[in-house]
Amino acid sequence: MIVGIDARDIRFPTSRHSHGSDAMNPDPDYSCAYVTLLMQGGKPGGNGLTFTIGRGNDLCVSAIQGLGKNLIGYTLDDFEEDLGLASRLLLHDSQYRWLGPEKGVVHLAAAALINAVWDALSKRAGQPLWRYISEMSSKRIASAIDFRHMRDYLPEAEAIARLEAQADGRHGRIATLLEDGYPAYTTSAGWIGYSDDNIIRRLKAAHAEGWRHFKIKVGGDLQSDIDRCALFRKTLGNDVRLSVDANQVWDVSEAVNAVEAMAPYDIYWVEEPISPDDVLGHKAIADAVAPIRIATGEHAHNKVMFKQFLQAEAIGFCQIDACRLAGVNEVLAVMLMADKANIPVCPHAGGVGLCEYVQHLSMIDYVCISGTMEERVIEHAAHLHEHFCHPIEIRNGRYLAPTAPGYSIDMWPESMKQFEFPHGEVWTEETVT
Numbered sequence: 001m002i003v004g005i006d007a008r009d010i011r012f013p014t015s016r017h018s019h020g021s022d023a024m025n026p027d028p029d030y031s032c033a034y035v036t037l038l039m040q041g042g043k044p045g046g047n048g049l050t051f052t053i054g055r056g057n058d059l060c061v062s063a064i065q066g067l068g069k070n071l072i073g074y075t076l077d078d079f080e081e082d083l084g085l086a087s088r089l090l091l092h093d094s095q096y097r098w099l100g101p102e103k104g105v106v107h108l109a110a111a112a113l114i115n116a117v118w119d120a121l122s123k124r125a126g127q128p129l130w131r132y133i134s135e136m137s138s139k140r141i142a143s144a145i146d147f148r149h150m151r152d153y154l155p156e157a158e159a160i161a162r163l164e165a166q167a168d169g170r171h172g173r174i175a176t177l178l179e180d181g182y183p184a185y186t187t188s189a190g191w192i193g194y195s196d197d198n199i200i201r202r203l204k205a206a207h208a209e210g211w212r213h214f215k216i217k218v219g220g221d222l223q224s225d226i227d228r229c230a231l232f233r234k235t236l237g238n239d240v241r242l243s244v245d246a247n248q249v250w251d252v253s254e255a256v257n258a259v260e261a262m263a264p265y266d267i268y269w270v271e272e273p274i275s276p277d278d279v280l281g282h283k284a285i286a287d288a289v290a291p292i293r294i295a296t297g298e299h300a301h302n303k304v305m306f307k308q309f310l311q312a313e314a315i316g317f318c319q320i321d322a323c324r325l326a327g328v329n330e331v332l333a334v335m336l337m338a339d340k341a342n343i344p345v346c347p348h349a350g351g352v353g354l355c356e357y358v359q360h361l362s363m364i365d366y367v368c369i370s371g372t373m374e375e376r377v378i379e380h381a382a383h384l385h386e387h388f389c390h391p392i393e394i395r396n397g398r399y400l401a402p403t404a405p406g407y408s409i410d411m412w413p414e415s416m417k418q419f420e421f422p423h424g425e426v427w428t429e430e431t432v433t
């Protein structure tokens with residue numbers, strides 16, 4: 001039985017070296033509100049986190065502590081019997097719901113808690129999360145989803161039918177994942193705060209490691225964006241894939257102009273060109289710059305946003321986030337809707353813990369939902385994996401399938417001690433200097 005919730009404010013000073021910098025977020029300190037479910041008798045529970053970029057991480061910790069009280073008194077058997085229970089207990093708290101609804105700090109907090117429950121269940125089953133879900137019946141997977149507000153697009157019976165249509169091939173695809181892993185691309189060479197020399201060095205090193213799909217940050221002034229694309233092609237040639245990410249800085253007409261100017265450099269996708277809430281703006285850009293496709297989703301705060309992006313045919317890639325959406329349950333809902341729309345799911349990752357999380361989600365998509373890796377890639381960024389007990393493993397630009405039980409999010413106690421804000425030694429040192 002859950003008897004308490006431990007929530008901690010963990011921050012990494014990534015801004016000191018411009019790691020993670022982009023046009024909208026020049027100085028992120030990659031951070032997480034980290035939650036542990038405390039079980040009766042000290043039995044093993046689960047861990048989860050939600051990702052932020054520094055200031056405000058404490059608000060997520062507070063929300064986790066408040067919302068998390070809804071889970072106390074329930075057992076893992078309760079959550080196992082009803083896969084939608086944790087999600088309902090957290091998202092249907094009417095007073096907290098007022099602060100969203102289903103967006104912002106309360107939704108980020110719910111994600112950390114819901115993911116901690118899935119971590120606990122899959123650990124107890126002795127399976128990595130992707131495998132735990134891959135071995136459930138179609139009906140059981142669908143039972144995790146709250147179809148309210150989405151059944152006009154995807155009713156429950158149709159969701160089950162879509163899952164059922166892929167059921168026969170699941171075992172073969174599990175074997176394929178264990179053998180070959182899952183394709184990926186890297187963002188680590190092209191943060192906006194990096195100098196040209198730094199970018200060239202990182203691109204060459206990543207290429208030598210086996211990466212063939214890269215993403216660079218744009219959204220500075222237009223000439224510098226064009227120069228970055230030119231630098232990329234000059235460094236690695238035309239035989240590799242290039243996507244660009246503007247992190248929301250443009251207006252619709254600016255985005256169209258910028259994409260047209262970068263088009264000669266063979267752009268695979270353009271990510272977050274404008275406000276993440278502007279569904280019709282994305283549609284206008286997509287129509288104007290086709291066949292270049294638009295990617296978004298890392299700031300799409302719930303399944304209803306994704307439903308509208310998909311209904312409007314406004315996006316060409318669906319970038320789910322493991323902890324902006326309310327955990328595994330809401331991600332399953334979005335991946336099923338993307339499948340209906342025939343839009344590839346390419347998760348947002350990087351940050352801290354996001355790569356560890358989303359590898360499971362793409363693998364669930366492949367085994368249970370889409371049945372294909374065609375046009376699908378998981379984002380990769382190279383930082384902060386050393387703080388996790390079971391970090392991602394990459395070989396030749398592909399994620400290897402995780403094998404440790406759980407959701408791969410356990411952080412080393414020593415890391416948490418060192419980076420806890422504001423009293424961990426990394427932060428007290430900064431105050432002194």
Ligand SMILES: [Mg+2]
Pocket residue numbers: 245247271272298348
């Ligand atoms: Mg992005």
